[in-house]
Amino acid sequence: MADSMEGVITTSDSEPTVSESSKVVNDIKANFALLERAVTQFDARFTLRALRSISSLRKRLTASVLAEAITLAYPQGSERGLELIRVTGEDPSNIPSNGKTGKVENGKKGEEPIPEIDVYLSILIMVYLYDSKKYQEGAEFSSDLVDSIRELNRRTLDTLGSKAYFYFQLFHEGLDPKAPSKLSPVVDIRVKLLAALRSAVLRKDLDTQASVTTLLLRNYLSTDDNNQAHLLVGQTQFPSTAPNNQVARYFYYLGRIRAIQLAYTEAHEHLTSATRKAPSNATAAGFYQASMKFLVVVELLMGDIPDRALFSQPKLEVALEPYFRLVQAVRVGDLQNFARVVQQHSSSFVKDGTHTLILRLRQNVIKTGIRMLSLSYSRISLRDICIRLGLESEESAEYIVDKAVRDGVIEADVDHEKGYMQTKQAGDVYATREPGEAFHERIRACLALHDESVKAMRFPMNQHRLELKNAQEARERERELAKEIQDGDIDEDDAGGEFEGL
Amino acid sequence: MAYQAEKELQEILGRIHKTAGSATNSAQIQPLLARAKINLLQLNALIPARDTPEKHLKLARDVFEAGAFVCIKFPDAEGFTRYFQQLQPFYDLPEEMLSHEGANKSRITGLYLLLLLSQGDTSGFHTMLERLINAAYAAEKNGTGKPLEDDEFIQYPRKLEEALSEGTYDRAWNMTMVEKVPGPEFAVFSDILRDTIRSEIASCAEVAYKNLSVRGAKNVLKLDSEGAVVKFAENRGWIIKDEHVYFPTKEADLQASERDNTSASRTIIENMLSYARQLENIV
Numbered sequence: 001m002a003d004s005m006e007g008v009i010t011t012s013d014s015e016p017t018v019s020e021s022s023k024v025v026n027d028i029k030a031n032f033a034l035l036e037r038a039v040t041q042f043d044a045r046f047t048l049r050a051l052r053s054i055s056s057l058r059k060r061l062t063a064s065v066l067a068e069a070i071t072l073a074y075p076q077g078s079e080r081g082l083e084l085i086r087v088t089g090e091d092p093s094n095i096p097s098n099g100k101t102g103k104v105e106n107g108k109k110g111e112e113p114i115p116e117i118d119v120y121l122s123i124l125i126m127v128y129l130y131d132s133k134k135y136q137e138g139a140e141f142s143s144d145l146v147d148s149i150r151e152l153n154r155r156t157l158d159t160l161g162s163k164a165y166f167y168f169q170l171f172h173e174g175l176d177p178k179a180p181s182k183l184s185p186v187v188d189i190r191v192k193l194l195a196a197l198r199s200a201v202l203r204k205d206l207d208t209q210a211s212v213t214t215l216l217l218r219n220y221l222s223t224d225d226n227n228q229a230h231l232l233v234g235q236t237q238f239p240s241t242a243p244n245n246q247v248a249r250y251f252y253y254l255g256r257i258r259a260i261q262l263a264y265t266e267a268h269e270h271l272t273s274a275t276r277k278a279p280s281n282a283t284a285a286g287f288y289q290a291s292m293k294f295l296v297v298v299e300l301l302m303g304d305i306p307d308r309a310l311f312s313q314p315k316l317e318v319a320l321e322p323y324f325r326l327v328q329a330v331r332v333g334d335l336q337n338f339a340r341v342v343q344q345h346s347s348s349f350v351k352d353g354t355h356t357l358i359l360r361l362r363q364n365v366i367k368t369g370i371r372m373l374s375l376s377y378s379r380i381s382l383r384d385i386c387i388r389l390g391l392e393s394e395e396s397a398e399y400i401v402d403k404a405v406r407d408g409v410i411e412a413d414v415d416h417e418k419g420y421m422q423t424k425q426a427g428d429v430y431a432t433r434e435p436g437e438a439f440h441e442r443i444r445a446c447l448a449l450h451d452e453s454v455k456a457m458r459f460p461m462n463q464h465r466l467e468l469k470n471a472q473e474a475r476e477r478e479r480e481l482a483k484e485i486q487d488g489d490i491d492e493d494d495a496g497g498e499f500e501g502l
Numbered sequence: 503m504a505y506q507a508e509k510e511l512q513e514i515l516g517r518i519h520k521t522a523g524s525a526t527n528s529a530q531i532q533p534l535l536a537r538a539k540i541n542l543l544q545l546n547a548l549i550p551a552r553d554t555p556e557k558h559l560k561l562a563r564d565v566f567e568a569g570a571f572v573c574i575k576f577p578d579a580e581g582f583t584r585y586f587q588q589l590q591p592f593y594d595l596p597e598e599m600l601s602h603e604g605a606n607k608s609r610i611t612g613l614y615l616l617l618l619l620s621q622g623d624t625s626g627f628h629t630m631l632e633r634l635i636n637a638a639y640a641a642e643k644n645g646t647g648k649p650l651e652d653d654e655f656i657q658y659p660r661k662l663e664e665a666l667s668e669g670t671y672d673r674a675w676n677m678t679m680v681e682k683v684p685g686p687e688f689a690v691f692s693d694i695l696r697d698t699i700r701s702e703i704a705s706c707a708e709v710a711y712k713n714l715s716v717r718g719a720k721n722v723l724k725l726d727s728e729g730a731v732v733k734f735a736e737n738r739g740w741i742i743k744d745e746h747v748y749f750p751t752k753e754a755d756l757q758a759s760e761r762d763n764t765s766a767s768r769t770i771i772e773n774m775l776s777y778a779r780q781l782e783n784i785v
Contacts, residue, residue: 181640182594224633260632261625350639356632363668396670398722402706403669414710416718433766440773447780 021068024060027053028069028124035116039156044207047159050120054127055283061128063088070121073113080112087125087141089134115152119145119160126167135174139185142168146192150199162211165196169215179222186219193219197236210242210250217253226260233257245284248277252291259294259357264302271295289319290352296323297357303364303409305331322348330361333369335390338362366400367409374410374423381420394419507544511561514538518568531572538565550591550599559600563592567606574613574687579621586614612655613687619659619666620694627663654684662695671703675724700724704738708749719747 031050038046067090074081112118122145129138146168149161172185179186193216200208213236220229238250255270271294278288292310299306311317311324322345329338342349342358349355369389373380386397401421404410411424429435518534542548542565547558566589573582592600593607611634618627638650650656658677665674676682678692678699703723707714714722719731732742741748 183596224636226629226632230629260629262628263625353636355639356628356635359635360628360667362664366668392670393672395672399671399703399706400669402703402710405710406706406708412710413712416711416714416722436766436770443777447777450784 020060021062021065024057024065025068025072027057028065028121029072031120032073032113032117035120036114039114039116042156044156044159047116047156051123051159051163054123057124058127058131061124061131063090063128066090066121066125066128069124073117073121075112078112080118084121084125087137088128115154116156116160119149119157119164123160123163123167126164126171130167130170130174133174135171138167138171139175142171143189143192146196150196153203155203155205158205158207161205162207165193165208165212165215169193169219173222182223184223186222190216190219201236206239206241207243210239210246213238214246214249214253217250217257221253221256226257229253229257230261244277245279248274248279248287248291251277252287252294255291255294255298256353259298259301264298267298268295268302271298285315289316292316292320293323293352293354294357296320296327297354297361300327300330300361300364301357303367326358326361330365330368333365333367333372333389335362335365335369338365367404367407370401370404371410374412374421377423379420379422382414383419385421507541508557508561511538511541511545511565514541515561515564515568518565518572535565535569535572548588550595556600559592559595560604563589563600563605566592567610570610570613571606571687574690577690579617582614582617586610608653608655609685609687612653612659612684615656615659616662616688616691616695619663620691620698622698624663624667627659631660658684658688666699666702669706671699674699696724704734708738708740711749713749714747716742716745716747 031053034046034050038044038050066088067085070081070084070088074084122141126138126142126145129135129141142164145164146161149157149164169186169189172189173179175185177184193212196208197212197216199205200212213232216232217229220226220232233254238247242250251270251274255267255274258264258267258270271291274291275288275295278284278291296306296310306327311320311327322341325341325345326338329341338361346355349358366389370385373385373388382394382397382401385391385401386394389397389400391397391400398414398416398419401410401412401414405412405414413422413424414420415422514534514537518531518538521531521534539548542558542562545558545561547554547562550559550562566585570582570585570589573579573585589607589610593605611630615627615630618624618630634656635650642649662674662677665671665677675696678695680689680692683689683692700723707719707722716728716731719725719735720728723731723734725731725734731747735742735747739750741750
């Protein structure tokens with residue numbers, strides 16, 4: 001639907017036809033009602049629903065559509081309304097005065113709309129400004145907006161506010177000089193973001209807290225301030241009830257930080273969570289690819305080889321092609337080929353920010369090479385190892401083998417006098433605890449999944465009371481229950497179950 | 503006032519540079535550095551601000567660099583780290599605000615990397631390196647600055663770390679020789695690094711060899727004499743029998759893993775019980 005709309009817009013010379021633009025305005029208007037309901041019923045779900053429609057509105061937004069929506073929301077002659085229209089780039093005096101209808105729609109004559117609608121419209125304006133690459137205007141507008149949101153301090157604004165901070169950061173990233181320059185405007189906005197984080201925590205505003213935390217991490221990583229990012233993670237708590245998308249982002253950044261610090265096991269855990277939590281629809285393919293790239297490199301650094309099936313996923317096939325070549329080189333343990341692949345694709349690795357991690361892979365290539373040798377030969381001279389791995393000297397080869405033995409890469413003995421490596425007979429894995437541990441891991445994961453899904457179930461509020469309208473019946477059941485408990489053939493756990501069933 | 507402080511600073515700096523070469527202990531220079539810092543404070547140049555004049559910025563940078571070198575000469579890891587961190591904002595300034603001419607940025611950064619390496623802080627080392635590599639890529643793209651590969655002060659700790667993590671200890675060992683270090687300050691770390699390398703080799707040897715002849719051990723561990731091997735073996739608790747070194751830790755490890763296996767039954771029982779409990783909850 002959105003796609004076909006886009007097609008129409010481009011063919012009809014950028015100005016949408018009247019019916020289309022009025023349709024968009026109607027969509028926006030429908031969201032006003034949702035926002036009002038969110039405020040009166042104090043339920044953030046309606047706000048979320050309004051926000052969710054942004055992605056479908058996004059492609060159809062134009063300055064005139066926005067201006068029309070604004071005139072609908074604000075009474076005629078409202079200062080704020082005129083200001084918003086000016087930001088969109090339309091001339092307020094050109095707007096056909098349909099202010100009257102606006103008042104009627106709102107039902108309140110001459111009154112300013114609730115702040116939620118104001119912020120919602122501002123978010124739409126920011127989306128429009130960002131898509132039309134007006135970063136400077138966007139940066140100024142968003143700074144004012146986040147300030148006013150902080151002053152308003154309304155809990156019903158929380159979800160909208162977190163979105164506003166998101167664009168606030170995006171606009172500043174677009175300004176020159178771009179990160180990683182230390183003079184980039186992103187460095188200046190850290191003060192504001194940190195202040196926002198502090199107030200969000202104090203006000204128990206979980207949405208803003210989660211989104212500002214991820215934004216700060218993104219901000220720090222963009223200028224390579226890994227230490228600050230690490231400290232931020234150590235000093236703050238990420239809300240456990242944060243929206244899924246924020247959690248995915250948080251894990252992604254956390255994984256990156258840990259990978260830089262060589263904590264590969266942790267990095268692997270976080271990046272796996274990030275890729276699993278990544279939304280599966282097409283809009284978030286970029287995030288999925290980016291986190292997958294890091295995951296592949298971290299897996300290689302841990303000495304694992306990622307599954308081949310991973311690279312044939314339609315979403316990843318093209319984007320991960322350089323990484324596929326990399327995995328092939330590491331798997332074979334061929335140093336020359338590895339160097340060639342890194343050289344060939346270095347520009348795309350630099351762009352992805354994985355090149356520093358990839359440079360560390362050299363030692364893994366050597367390790368794999370040694371493992372291959374120890375698997376194929378029961379006894380091999382150090383000179384042959386040296387030749388096959390392309391090393392500088394036999395002495396180097398001996399030390400490398402020593403280290404591989406200590407790190408548990410291979411099971412072997414080295415004879416210094418005669419200069420050879422002798423592989424030990426591999427033991428029977430099934431005689432050890434390993435299979436048991438692997439099973440335990442999996443069973444635990446399944447149980448945790450079950451627990452999580454039980455926790456995630458939602459029940460409509462107060463619904464059970466409706467069913468209990470018949471008070472007589474309820475009392476009867478209670479009496480029955482009491483009798484059963486007295487009889488003693490029901491224990492506490494089961495009683496709890498009964499109550500849930502009511 | 504400002505002029506006076508400026509003048510005094512220049513004079514102190516001159517004296518620091520003069521005495522640094524001949525000084526035998528840090529107590530001779532520390533008071534000078536302290537006075538220089540007070541003067542910087544009066545000029546309000548301890549931390550660079552947008553409106554600090556270039557002259558003051560340069561003076562501040564020179565004072566901190568001098569301090570950093572003093573800390574290297576009379577080993578003071580904490581002091582050096584402090585100076586290094588104070589220098590960061592100055593190095594991050596753009597060319598227009600403070601000319602990079604005459605700065606010792608790469609020398610000091612290289613020393614810092616080496617310090618991290620000698621302390622075994624690999625995670626700090628890589629965090630720092632990541633920043634440097636990214637900055638170098640960005641600079642190269644803008645056409646300013648040279649690639650990191652041409653910077654011998656940064657390349658030295660990088661190559662050394664590479665050799666250590668690969669396991670090519672002979673290469674790492676050769677790099678600590680006096681004639682291989684890129685600057686006289688770098689030699690300060692050689693002794694610490696050599697100890698680190700030797701203990702790495704020893705811990706590998708314990709596992710990799712069944713036994714080693716004393717002569718072989720001398721070569722492997724890069725020791726000077728066979729007597730030194732005997733001494734080293736004693737320190738690590740190795741046994742020397744018939745001109746051969748034996749590693750008792752290996753046997754102990756084997757026994758430990760067997761004992762581990764018997765205690766495993768306990769964890770298995772615990773696991774089973776927890777499964778049963780969970781199943782009960784679900785059904």
